[in-house]
Amino acid sequence: MTTTHPRRRRAALTAAILSAALVLTACGSSDDSSDTSSDKTAAKTDETHTVKAGNGDIKVPNAPKRVVTIGNTDLPFIDMGGKPVGVTGVEESELSLLPEDQRATYEKATDLGDEVDLEKVASLKPDLILVQIPDAEFKKIEKQLEAIAPTAFWGLDTEWRTLADSIADAGNVKDALDSQKADYEARIAEMKQKYAGLIKNTKFVNLDRYSSSDPGTFVIADIGCVEIAQEDIGLNFPKAAAGADPLAYTSLPFEQLTKLSKYNVITYPADAKGQPTEAFAPVVQTNTWKELSTVKSGDALGVFCPGNNSYGAVLRYLASLDTALASLPAAKQ
């Protein structure tokens, strides 16, 4: 499952492109200085181990003290209890979904901005850099980052569980990850048992609408948190044919809402309080939505998805889904 938020991907892309020129000048010092930097980094930690990353086997300190996270590694690392010294830009819409303690950790770290300032990265004297940005953009700054500190990179196609494992291994937060994993497995098993009837007999559809969606359109979303419900719990959501683009890539006009009557249950994006998200609100305001039999019977469920790229966020999604499913008349029988 690809877990990267499109906007963050774009931000990372922009960051890498715009910083490339800066990097070439700012890090244009001699090889001697780079070697010195590496020597200093090595001197900080005595013990190292090797982690497998997208850029090869990387030797990292066993107990890194000053971790910089770039791209999509910042929130997963923080979610596992990591305390980075430098983070890249995360939009307020994402930050607002974080638990307070995680947001405080994020805000305490030095903001490297959307346009990653490599001089600032170097000034933080990190002993580990964790990166997830587009491959092509990483190539442009790879050498400069590696000159600053050991750098572990993962491409955007890295499955979120694999990324979590790798970040935990590199960032020395495996204990927290193991605890989250145990909670996750337990919750999945519980929900599978609790909703066995729904899994077997109910046709679900998951809708979404993004802030970038054209007016008057929505999508049948088969990517994101719904993949957890579909693949791990086994709920019957529509899915794109093998080899085809995800259904979520096709914007549907509101007129297509009339075709949703064939589903037993609709899930849609909601905030932590269960209210439709701002982007999705235009859908629920239509008369067509209000007259859908599924909606009128109370089988349209708002589900909170704070992210699907770390176990903590996914656990909060599962809690919301559990609460929503429990409210279904079919689940109460």
Added chain:
Amino acid sequence: MTDLALGRPVGPDTRTVPGPRRRLIGLAVALAVLLGLLVASMMIGSTAIPPTVVWDALFHPSKDIDQFAVRDFRLPRTVVGLVVGMALGVSGALIQALTRNPLADAGILGLNAGASFAVTVAVGLLGIRDIQGYMWFAFGGALIVTLTVLVLGSTRRGQSPVMMVLAGLCVGSVLMGAGSALQLTNPDAFDVMRSWDAGSIVSRPLDLLWPTLPFFAIALVLAFAVSGPLNAMALGDELAVAQGVRLVRTRIIAIIALTLLAGGATAIAGPIGFVGLMVPHVARWIVGPDQRWIFAYSALLAPILLLSSDILGRVVMRPGEIPVGIVTAFVGAPVLIALVRQKKASGL
């Protein structure tokens, strides 16, 4: 009032201009086609809804879910397509007549850039996200920019079409640059402007349209009122003055009318290109250089182009749709090229 069609020599390369009877018949045919498209626009959509349901939705309303789809989605986009199309067509004809430039459209006076910049400011700096909010910014932006261009394009001897075009291009370029800078630094503005710039008549409720109708009505009256003087001005300022045309007044009225029409249309639907450029050409090819007929034909042909493009956009990528602004370019460009290559009558 001078009838230019009759006053011009008929050379070997010039089409014979049809008489009033044939023009009226053509107008009636265009009206019939437009009515057919209005019906088609109600019948055809992303989902298959039986004609009887469409009929009932309009004349025997109930809470049937398909009826809501017809009333809430198809009806507004049809009405908006009609009004916006008429506005774009007549404003295009006005601006081409005013500037004596067959390549002129609303963009040439910086009107689209003004509307676009105002929407960017509304979204990016003021946080206004819904079209009901930023539509009036677009309207205001178009008005302010056109007035600015009018002032900048004025000389001691009055308004110069060339000066106005140059001023429009300059102001438009500056605003486009400033708008782009704002969008690049503000993802929210970028997202909204990406949709808005494509030009669409989807999700524009009728409540959005009603307040603009008086502006459109006034502008149409003004446009037809100056169509006669514009005919005389096509012969040159001196001859027009000799025929009693008041140049400054005519130009100011024409600019007010085209600003209200094009500004209102752009505010509602975003910058839909090609309609205002192409339709007056087609009208001129059919009826000759008489602005009165060109305006009348443009008022019907433009919504025909817009509605047929919108219907096409609904079906070619089912169940998804293509914004009408994209389809008009694909539909209009080949037609215009073919006409321009075949005929010489569309010159001003």
